[in-house]
Amino acid sequence: MESIKDFKVCPVQYVTSINDTMNVISGKWKLPIIGSLYFGKKRFTEIQRNISKITPRMLSKELKELELNGMIVRKVYDSFPVTIEYELSESGILITDVLDKMIEWGIEHRKAVVSK
Template structure:
């Protein structure tokens, strides 16, 4: 994983900077992706377990978002030859590395809520 200190100086807006930010946004684009990734930080889970972790997500949307995350290399889907067929989802190395991004987002969100709304969760 590239460290910010290893990158060239971004004192000016560069194409590399814009592309990297857009790549990040494309991976988490949507209401549910960050929640799904967060659920999987705690280990492999079956579809129903993820669904229980995320209130208000419908089955169709969870399926779509899991496929998108799999296509983006964040989640891996493992199918087991059992009856009924067993399916588990887990984070890839890239998915686990995304925790740093979510931790910063959490920190910023809590501070922003406190400053703008005037209360904490």
């Protein structure tokens, strides 16, 4: 298996890997959805309540894309009425390390900018 060290010696692979990542998580809503699911399984309306200003249509679209990219798992329960829950996949759980680093960076960056 290749490691990040292998990619750092080849700018093309490094940039390609960044593009691959951005293709999966880019957009206004994907990271907030992943962030919402970071805290456990949720139904559609629970996710929508956690993310202000997202429309049902946009949430549905983004959930489908995240599922297609293997970031989340959609589970349909045979109940009445039908219950659907979303949760992070293994790959989705792995990206939370990236989110934690982004949050750390954001906090430090804000402190540095505000202190100027």
